[in-house]
Amino acid sequence: MASVNQLIAVSLGYVAFLFAIAFFAERAAARGRGGWLRSPLVYTLSLSIYCTAWTFYGAVGYAARSGMEFVTIYLGPSLVMIGWWWALRKLVRIGRVHRATSVADLISARYGKSNLLAIVVTVMAVIGVTPYIALQLQSVTLSLSIFSGPEGAGSLNQFRAAFWVAFGLAIFTVLFGTRNLNANERHDGVVIAIAVEAVVKLVALLAVGVFVVWGIAGGLGPMMDRIDTSPIGQWNMDRSRWVALTALSAAAFLALPRMFQVMVVENEDERHLQIASWAFPLYLMLMSLFVVPIAVIGLDLMPAGSNPDLFVLTVPLSEGRVGLATLSFLGGFSSATSMVIVATLALSTMMSNHVVMPVWLSARAEGAQVSGDVRDVVILARRASILMIIGLGYLYYRFSGGGAALAAIGLISFAGVAQFLPAMLGGIFWRGATRWGALAGLVVGFTVWVYCSLLPSFGPGAVLSVATFDNGLWGIGWLRPLALFGIEGIDPTVHAVAWSLTLNTAVFLIVSLVTFPEPLERLQGAQFVNVFDHSTQARGWDAALATSEDLMIMTQRILGAEEAQILFRAEARRQGVHGQLPEPTQAFLQHLERELAASVGAATAHAMISQLVGGASVSVQELMAVADESAQILEYSNRLEAKSDELTRTARQLREANQKLTALSVQKDAFLSQISHELRTPMTSIRSFSEILRDTEGLGEVEQTKYASIIHGEAIRLTRLLDDLLDLSVLENGQVSLNLDTGQLGDVLAQSILTAQAGSARHLEVVRHPGEDPVRLMTDLDRLNQVFINLITNAQKYCDAAEPRLEIDVRRTDTAVEVVFRDNGTPIAPEARALIFEKFARINDQDGSGAGLGLAICREIMTRLGGDITLDPTLKGNVFVVRLPQLAALAAQ
Amino acid sequence: MTEPSPPPVFLERRSYRRRRIMDALRLLPVAGVLLWLLPLFWPTAADGPDAPAPLAMSDAVVYVFFVWVVLILAGAALWWALRASADPTEGIVRDDR
Incomplete structure (x- = not known):
């Protein structure tokens, strides 16, 4: 039998191997040779963090206790993946377009970037997931203790072992999880380590399965016979649990923070999702393929009373297959560690973005542009959150004593995070969902979950008194934690899931129906629901109020000097501005906010920019765009109206011009008759007087002079008239030369x-x-x-x-x-x-x-x-x- | 801006095929749900002595995994078909009709 020390040495070697792989992956990615890191295969394998130690060890134990029921935990996610077209496609697209960093970020961004909502989701997620982390620590130490032999003087101190496991996980997560700040950049090291661990746990479980079926049972046929003659040889399913657990696992698959992290945040290419849609169910199917055979053989071989959760280890050990057992241990170890790493990463992002950063920002009244390196604060907050979350998990493990069956904690945790689902799906499919609806639904669902599922799980008399169990809270019969509204006889898990999700959804819908969303909320709602129609954010910043210098300083503090300069220079080039600083246009501010959101979350980024800009202004036009079709009609009619206004104006101008022309034409006609009159009058007198002078004999001197001077005067008048005309024409043609x-x-x-x-x-x-x-x-x-x-x-x-x-x-x-x-x-x-x-x-x-x-x-x-x-x-x-x-x-x- | 022209009534053969593949993709999880709900009708030991004998566990295992394999194969086949018929000018995810 392998000693614990040998096993620890193997584990350490395995961990060193993971560190090395993560390190080289990061190096390769940094050098731009990380293309293979972003393959659909790696994406699919990284999804396998769904299969934690709970599923690795617990599934067999589950099967040994209640037959095929364990499979519901895999059926739900399989259905979700196969039905990717319905929800996941939209979720991934929204996550990418809006650069969501976590479930909390997504929900808060959808409901008008409400930080209150983000905090509520974060707190719920921490409460829901901490027991799950404790569960992982428990499974690792439990499996280690199997190797340490019977309990005695030399046996393993489980608490100390759990401490060192937690410590190692915290180091790994801090090292590879907080290297870069931008949560939308892939954590290549983490992802590749998870992918390797996914392969290890699949290979381990398949190896044990193959050994059990062909090594012990002697082939498929004999195996089937043994299954039918075993204690779980008959179909004995609680029908309500079959449905409820399938639905619950499907809901949890969508809502779990760690699943969101690998599925949406770390998603590189939407096409990977299409491949994972059938490849991941295949993985799940393979993971559960040998669960029933292992359970049956374990029940058969192992002495009565041995822990069925550890059959995966104890069955090979009892057959003397130490190597296989070690591989199986590594499989379980991989399941536990990968889950803890990703869950912690996801939770720490939520903590730092939605709890620490807002507090830090509001604590310094000067705002983001004044002294203090935001980037350092965020990274520090994230690291502290990682240590805190793993620490909480350890403490939970320490004080819960690690007694309950693994699967029970897992289901409780699932039911807790599933409370996010109504707000999440409602937010991406229903424009009418409002912030208050989401908040009310979450709080109600979570309260019911705590009262009906979490607190009773500690057992009667632990947190809730026995009297409460029997007679209900404050002696009110229909408030009994396991029989709400007096309906008895429901399975406790089904009871908690059904009531919490039903009430959650109902309250969410009703409150959404009666409340009215804010402008930003409506805008975001339209953006989320219609993400495939317009993948752009239309949101107004009053761009004139920000200066590029302030923005640059703030961005540098978050993204780092180099990244900020690259970002600003690229924008300046795009705008065609010379130099470093672009104009703070509205489009640029939106782009910048999204970049910042990838690092510190949508709500914080929004708050930081609004500190500089002084509040978002949602313009009337944008609000009209929210109303989509009616807005289109409205816009169209507005355009028509504008056009008709323009036409009216033009027509009026034309009419005026026409009037002027007509008047001028009348003037001209009048002038022509006038000028002809003007010309004819002197001409007539000139002609008649010159005729008198020519034809009349014997004109006196005086008369001659008189007539000649009349002719002369008329000629002068004519000349003046002609001079004027000439003068005007010269002036109009610009031929005049000025004598200055x-x-x-x-x-x-x-x-x-x-x-x-x-x-x-x-x-x-x-x-x-x-x-x-x-x-x-x-x-x-x-x-x-x-x-x-x-x-x-x-x-x-x-x-x-x-x-x-x-x-x-x-x-x-x-x-x-x-x-x-x-x-x-x-x-x-x-x-x-x-x-x-x-x-x-x-x-x-x-x-x-x-x-x-x-x-x-x-x-x-x-x-x-x-x-x-x-x-x-x-x-x-x-x-x-x-x-x-x-x-x-x-x-x- | 011009008003969006109404979508054509008839599609060319290839985009018609694509639409039906997408329909099938959407229907696949519904089929999965129905098939996996079928075990609800199986008799169990808890149904009492008058009920038919409970199903053997090996049959249940075979049924559940058979459905699983069918769904996976169908999913993979639809993915392959969708990719094969992918129109380079028309984004797969963009087209939501």
């Missing part, structure tokens, strides 16, 4: 007034303000003069006041010099104002002397001079303002 000169504005004005009044018979009083600043100009003074003359002449011609009066004022503004001409005539009608600067525009036709070109020429001149001329709307009189740019007006000297 310097001079005083006052002088120009004085000259204009003089010139304008010289040739006019009508009296116009021109008032100038005496105190005006002298303004020196650098412009074409002759052209400016022309504009002024035109304005004064217009006032002379058209001012219809009894005592016509024109005030001329000079104003200085910041950018221009304004010369204001204000007369006291009748204001020009508003509809005419838009037209008076157009060519051929004539306000009143009673005087045929103007051709309607003056103001058009003025405007052209002022444009050329860099200024403009406008008609300011007033109630009394007309105010023309001539603006000269500052450049033209030199500082007064």
Whole structure:
């Protein structure tokens, strides 16, 4: 018989081998040669952490006690995997898209990144999983004690052995589980170690099975006969347990934190899931293939009263197969260690992300961007959590005394974590699920589980008094822990599972129906439920409030300086910005949040960014996007409305333009008739007077002179008209050349007034303000003069006041010099104002002397001079303002 | 943005085949549940003396494992068929119809 020391040496050698494999795998991955680490085979094998020491040892014991019932624990997961299309596909996609780090992270992210929910899930997971870790420690020490022979002086101290096992597991997990912070990066070392252990435990169980069937029983046929004649030779199934345990194991398979870790977090490629969908059931099938034969042979060979949980070891040992027993021990050891490592890893991520980090962040009021290396805090928190969880498992083992049958603890633990399922599945399939619904469901389910399953498991009188068992809590009969609502006779496990899950689901649904989700929650709900439609996160940060420097500093503290720089540089390149820092756009903030979420969880990342940005803003458009189809319709109708608005605007503009054109056309027609009249009137008089001069004999000197001067005057008028037309056309075509000169504005004005009044018979009083600043100009003074003359002449011609009066004022503004001409005539009608600067525009036709070109020429001149001329709307009189740019007006000297 | 055009009524043969493979994938776990619920109807010793004799354990083992193997083989065959008919332009997981 192998001594314990030999066995310990073998175990240590095996552990050293695992360390080496994990180390080389990490090295290979770091050098980019880790492609083989990410094969579907490794993925499938890593899923095998579902098969813990409980299933390795316990299944045989289970079979020895209750026949085929053990298989339900495998049937549930097999169904879930085979039905991957229904739930797992979506779960994995959501986990990848939203970079979920754990079950708690997933649930909290779905329900509006609620950290309260994450904490509740974390605490529940720790309470649910700790007994399970204790179970693993127990199984390892129990199996070691088998080798140590009968209890006596030299026998193994189980508690000390358990301590060293726990210590070794903690070291391994800390070394390979917290190497990188990003929980979404694969823990290559851990995964490959688990895969190797998966092979070891399968080979061990198959080897024992083959030995039992062909070595002891003598082949398949005799084996079947022995099964039928054994104490478990008849189908003796509690039907409710068959259904309840299958459902429970399926639920636990989806909800167990460690399964989420290997199935979703460590998933590299969604196609691996498709292969695992049939390969993992194959693994489970092989794991359970020889369970019944081993149990039957164990019951047959071993003395009555020996522990059936250890038949896998004791049967080969009793046949003197020490090597086989050692292999079997390693198989059990592998099952226990791989489960503890992954479960601890998953729980420590949850602890550090959802308990430690939020506390740490809120403890420092300055927020994440101020001193302190977040990265170190996270890693430290994760390591401390690992030690704490394994420590808790050890303490539980120590104080529970390791008595209960293995399978019982396992089922209790399963029922505990299965409480996550309604919130989880409800969250990914039902948009109406709300945070309060999830919270209420979890709390109710968990409470029922604690009361009906966990506490009674310690036995009557331990935690719950015997009176409570018999008469219910506070003597209320329908609160008996094993007969809730007074319904007796249900199997205790079925009772606990059925009531806790039913009440959990019912409360979850009802509270979800009556509460109203927050905007972020609705947004996340839509993202999760419709993950296949749009795999993007649409969530608003008010990007303007963050500076790239702050973000960079914060990111460096979490991801490390190098990774942060790479991330920012890549974004800067994508944005086309030169240098290190990209613009803090909304898209970038979302990307950054997701990157951070992979390290510290969605809720913490959200909290950290909101500290910098100052709260998420969910815009109206995004909320509309939540409403999906109705939103699409709404968006469409909004677009239609916008388009129709635009069309209306365009139509109005067109109408205005058309009106203007029509008015101009009328003006033009009027002008043409006017100009023909203008041309014909002088032409007629020229022609008639020249005919008189030619044909009339004996005209007097005086008459001749009179007629000739009429002809001359008319010719001048014609020339002026033509000059104006020519002038305008030259100005409009930009062919004018300016004669720049310097001079005083006052002088120009004085000259204009003089010139304008010289040739006019009508009296116009021109008032100038005496105190005006002298303004020196650098412009074409002759052209400016022309504009002024035109304005004064217009006032002379058209001012219809009894005592016509024109005030001329000079104003200085910041950018221009304004010369204001204000007369006291009748204001020009508003509809005419838009037209008076157009060519051929004539306000009143009673005087045929103007051709309607003056103001058009003025405007052209002022444009050329860099200024403009406008008609300011007033109630009394007309105010023309001539603006000269500052450049033209030199500082007064 | 244009309105999404209604999906075509008839699919080409290959995508039709793919859709049916996906249907089969979805139905497979349902079949598994039904087959594994069948043991509920087997007589047990607890049913009393009037009930038929309980099933032999070896038959039960063979039945449960037979169903298991069938499900695994069917799952593997469907995976293979889906992969073989995979349309490079159409993502397998994207298509949810």
